[in-house]
Amino acid sequence: MTGSPDPRADRPRPAPGLFAKARVFVRDVCTTRLDKSGFRLRLLGLAFLCVYGLIDGKLIKLGLSKEAPAGLKAAASDAVSGARPELLDRNGGVLAQDIKTMSVFAEPRRLIDKDEAVELLTAVLPDVDATDLRKRLGSRKGFVWVKRGVTDKQQQEVFRLGLPGVGFLPENKRIYPNGPVGAHVLGFTNTDNQGIAGIEKWVDNQGLGDLKGAGFDVTPQDLKPISLSLDTKATFAVRDELLKGMARFHPQAASGAIMDVNTGEMIAYVSLPDYDPNNPVDALKPDHINRLNVGTYEMGSTFKAISIAMALELNKVTLKSTVDTTGNLRYGRATIHDYEKINRPQTIPEVFIHSSNIGTAKMVMMVGVDGHKTFLRKMGELTRLQTELPETASPQIPPHWGVLNSMTIAFGQGLNVTPLQAIMAVGALANGGYLITPTFLKRDGDARDEAKRVVRPEVSEDLRYLMRLNATLGSAKKANVPGYFAGGKTGTADKLINGHYAKNRVNTTFMSVVPADHPKYLFFVMMEDPQAAEGTYGFHTAAWNSGDVCGKIMERVAPLLNLPPNLNLPTDPFPAVAKLGIGMDTVLR
Numbered sequence: 001m002t003g004s005p006d007p008r009a010d011r012p013r014p015a016p017g018l019f020a021k022a023r024v025f026v027r028d029v030c031t032t033r034l035d036k037s038g039f040r041l042r043l044l045g046l047a048f049l050c051v052y053g054l055i056d057g058k059l060i061k062l063g064l065s066k067e068a069p070a071g072l073k074a075a076a077s078d079a080v081s082g083a084r085p086e087l088l089d090r091n092g093g094v095l096a097q098d099i100k101t102m103s104v105f106a107e108p109r110r111l112i113d114k115d116e117a118v119e120l121l122t123a124v125l126p127d128v129d130a131t132d133l134r135k136r137l138g139s140r141k142g143f144v145w146v147k148r149g150v151t152d153k154q155q156q157e158v159f160r161l162g163l164p165g166v167g168f169l170p171e172n173k174r175i176y177p178n179g180p181v182g183a184h185v186l187g188f189t190n191t192d193n194q195g196i197a198g199i200e201k202w203v204d205n206q207g208l209g210d211l212k213g214a215g216f217d218v219t220p221q222d223l224k225p226i227s228l229s230l231d232t233k234a235t236f237a238v239r240d241e242l243l244k245g246m247a248r249f250h251p252q253a254a255s256g257a258i259m260d261v262n263t264g265e266m267i268a269y270v271s272l273p274d275y276d277p278n279n280p281v282d283a284l285k286p287d288h289i290n291r292l293n294v295g296t297y298e299m300g301s302t303f304k305a306i307s308i309a310m311a312l313e314l315n316k317v318t319l320k321s322t323v324d325t326t327g328n329l330r331y332g333r334a335t336i337h338d339y340e341k342i343n344r345p346q347t348i349p350e351v352f353i354h355s356s357n358i359g360t361a362k363m364v365m366m367v368g369v370d371g372h373k374t375f376l377r378k379m380g381e382l383t384r385l386q387t388e389l390p391e392t393a394s395p396q397i398p399p400h401w402g403v404l405n406s407m408t409i410a411f412g413q414g415l416n417v418t419p420l421q422a423i424m425a426v427g428a429l430a431n432g433g434y435l436i437t438p439t440f441l442k443r444d445g446d447a448r449d450e451a452k453r454v455v456r457p458e459v460s461e462d463l464r465y466l467m468r469l470n471a472t473l474g475s476a477k478k479a480n481v482p483g484y485f486a487g488g489k490t491g492t493a494d495k496l497i498n499g500h501y502a503k504n505r506v507n508t509t510f511m512s513v514v515p516a517d518h519p520k521y522l523f524f525v526m527m528e529d530p531q532a533a534e535g536t537y538g539f540h541t542a543a544w545n546s547g548d549v550c551g552k553i554m555e556r557v558a559p560l561l562n563l564p565p566n567l568n569l570p571t572d573p574f575p576a577v578a579k580l581g582i583g584m585d586t587v588l589r
Helices: 016-064 070-079 115-125 132-135 152-160 198-205 232-249 280-284 300-315 348-351 357-367 368-380 401-410 421-428 457-473 545-563
Strands: 094-106 146-150 166-175 195-197 253-260 266-272 322-324 329-331 334-335 345-346 487-497 500-514 521-528
Touching: 070 521, 115 132, 115 152, 132 146, 146 166, 152 232, 195 198, 198 421, 232 253, 232 266, 232 401, 232 545, 253 300, 253 421, 253 545, 266 457, 300 348, 300 357, 300 368, 300 401, 300 421, 300 457, 300 487, 300 500, 300 521, 322 348, 322 357, 329 357, 329 401, 334 357, 334 401, 348 357, 348 457, 357 368, 368 401, 421 457, 421 500, 421 521, 457 487, 457 500, 500 545, 521 545
Parallel strands: none
Antiparallel strands: 094 146, 094 166, 253 266, 253 521, 322 345, 329 334, 487 500, 500 521
């Protein structure tokens, strides 16, 4: 039986309503988005991974870093030691340079337990004073130093403490590889790497302090090295011989220098006692001053070279003139006498090699007080000498300069100058008559073209002749080192104590020029209150101590300065003097 068809089968269906359409739309959208959800979830997860990975990486970097954040660097920039240029000797050897070091700092406001921080920090840094550190950490400052320049081991120990608010900053620390060699020229720096003395202070005075960066943007590579005039090997040798001399003659102090008379460059410069600029606390001791340009002294008979040069320059005498040195020289209540009494008229060469006080005083009297002052001022002995070294003293000039003052100043008593001033003057008498201001910077070429002439060339030759004569026949025989044709002059000055001259205490000086016919270098040695020693026959005058040490320095250092010995002496060393009919063997009567 076949059933009848459903009458609804052919009935047309009604169009879907609004609700039905909405339901279909929602279903389709959900189906589409669910189809894409896997890709989008993976993309979203990757984005979150990158962001949080960067954050975690930064946190890990900051946690493991031994350097401070950039913000703290900027805040602490004024406190961090800045970079300095290298100081080199004349041959390129390093005299001073910067190294990188780490310093420990704290931010008091970030410390959780300051007492615990003090206890832990002083345990690993035992040289830090706990009381002082507690006071600094108790301040309201945002930045304080805990310790500057810690070792690698101390840095690791502090790092392991894990104290919040305690970190590290890189700094520049000044080191001096040669220790005390050249210390008084180099000077030193403080903990902030600022120049305190010597060339280091001169560098800052040239504007280094104005450089921005304070140890972060400025590096030693950004700063041009400064070449000094010092020769490290020569300076070491001078210092070594002075130490030997001090051990033998037991002076209170000793100093020595070598100057290139044609350029004014100081090749060696030593003042003992000295100090190690790596540990400059010793520099503050009163007896560790730089005696060559801070101390002032009566230079004794070395000043006679200046006095005789003045009489020759002003045509008051010639080498063939004679001066009566019979008896003593009286002026008012004062009596001037000679250490070596000749008691007869002497030629000018005799006055020089016998170091006659009377003869020299009489030559100055020929010139007069005003002329004497004028000449000494021209020679740079009455004004403060200015060099690269900031530390320098003014000469001590008699407040009421009369005839007697000129008479005693003639032989080195009554006028106190720095040894460097005397070196400059004698250098001018040796180099042809040009006064060249000493320099501690390397100087290229001859400086005489720009220097002021103070004596005629023939006067300079006369003085070189006299100094050579003194080395062969007079008190400077210790300077007559074979092969170097040297000339020299001794100086012994009674030591002034409490306003009175001590009879048995002296300061001694010795100057020598090498070679005497065409000088290149001037050697200088000074000793304060030396004592008689074995082999000096009870004498403590300059020829026996300062002269002895200077001769040893010349013999040791001259080859280092490209002056090998030459045993063939010059045949006509002083042609102008020879024209006067005067030779090395015709001056004594």
